[in-house]
Amino acid sequence: MIQILEKYSNACGVSGHEDDIRSRIEENVRDHVESLSRDFMGNLYAFKPCGIQNAPHILLVAHMDEVGLMINSVESNGMLRFVPVGGLDPRLLVSKRVILGKERIPGVIGAKPIHLQSRDEWKSPIPLSGLYIDIGASDEKEAAAKVPPGTTGTFQTRFEAQEDVVFGKAFDDRAGCALITELLMTEEDEEYPVDITAVFTVQEEVGLRGASVLAERVHPDFTIAFEGTTAGDVPRENFASPSTEMRKGPAISFMDRSAIGAPRLISHFKATAEKKTIPFQMKKTVSGGTDIGVIHTRGGIPSMVISVPVRYIHAPRGILAVDDYKNTFRLAKAALMNFKEVL
């Protein structure tokens, strides 16, 4: 079950350049849906009708893009300068490996050796203006030929499993993409009692851009967004809320900065979890926004977000508990199979 997540996590797709991850999703869902299409922004639509007349139409949504960086100039010595795409803490970029562009050109973000620093330098983070990507090019011409300005890049991170957890990049939101993919891959003898349109969106990390155009195209009755969200069950002094916790099951958001979850949907998911004895938790922070923020207001579409807790999102490598992923799948599947209860 974790293979799809692995494949998606290892794919590239910085906001605005989602081709690689999109083609991998297409490969996986093609045989399980009636139709696949794209819009001009790059959102991927997969339609899976149930054949029942007047069945409710459910939109499942997850974003394909990940945070990363964009090269914006090349220095005469062949070093590349860059800007972050999406919410990236520059402190996390120091001493990291990146891969750039379609050819996945490897590069490193170095730092001055400790030996040449004054003690004071340690007290403040290295600003973005002090960071460079070194691809080993000896001059500007060689560097720009390999990595022209405008190229995007992401962390060079391998997906790894260890006991009951997995490590990888971009679980926000490849976990969501993988879960929707698995929900679409139904067995021959099972059928959802609803029409499903799954949309894998672009540019969520730069302001929910892809999702902004899809409500007018899909006209769903309900929306369920799938996310990889912050797990805060880590040592932090004076930390009031752990947001979500690993190994406590899927997290349901009652509210974030972009939307309030539809009570009808939330009640249905909670009741389903209790009926099927699937663990779940309510997300305890209301920070951040998701694609439903720009979907639910288009004509009033009841929407909710269900998430897999992930430690260290927007970082080179995150950690996710396999059971949380599986339980999110089980809960979503059961909730969709029994969707009549919502109506």
Place this chain on the structure above:
Amino acid sequence: MKTEDMLKALTEAPGISGAEDDVAHLLRNYFARLTDEAAIDKFQNVIGVKKGRTSGGKLMMAAHIDQIGFIVKTIDKGGFLRLAAVGGHDPRVLPGQSVVITGREQIRGIIGTTPPHLQKPGDASKVTSLDDLYVDTGLEEEMVKKKIRIGDPILFDNVCTRLQGGLYTAAAMDNRAGVLVLLETLKILEKMKHDWDIYMVGTVQEEVGTRGAAMTAYEISPDVGVAIDVTFGDFPGIPERDTAKLGKGGAIAVGPNFHPGLTERLMKLAEEWEVPFQKEFIPRPGGTDAVSMQIAARGVPMVQVSIPLRYMHTTVETLDVKDIKRSARLLALFSAHIEQAHREVVG
């Protein structure tokens, strides 16, 4: 044994100061193929001896095999590990790094960070000190306690990667690059005659105070010593005069730590045989194995060659393999001429 393959194997072998077993065994196996005797001493120093024609003197070349890292200081509630530093770390390099704990078995972990979504205003302008950093293995406390013990070594997860040109990046280039110079020198010496016995030594515990070099130089008591290490590669923001350029050859050190006559001979050899080299001026002994070798036992006249390395003591230390090969060629020539040079300038 291809140079690039050895570089990969050497940089990816674990060996923080005081726990050099893995890299020591790897090096002994390499030495076994290239020297007459290869052994590991009780501190994990690795010594390979290649006999000369007359055995009229001893030339010792040292490169340290240890790397910087951490040890597990405590296992906190929730199974999170706190770190004690082994060697010098910039705390700003650490957040978000992948690490491997090499105790009973290899366990992966991440040096934890707070995502922007959960940060408080002002957090972004702060540096988290080592005391406040922790390693998250993702495992439950009970499992962590079963698999990890206090004192277990922690090192950066490390894959050696080729960049453009002949550049390679890895953690622990400092000083596996120097270790590779020893091996490349031996490869050349298979076809080059030398009178003296050559002692190739992979030293331990350099990063915590050049201790392995002190032990082995005392034990071997060489007539001449060579320290091989890394030096600061060119990097934006550092004055050019303080760095060596990647791809322009090894840097020969000049300063009180080094024998002026032998150093001059080394440079002359390089010029004569057209081996590119650079110079590095070190006003005060310190920082490499040469510091303890020079004053070991009755004293050892020293020279030093360093490989230019960008981003030293980070996880992306970057170098040009050409510099390793050229330094090896120079040191093979030095080995072939050492009997005469010693007679003429040391006496």
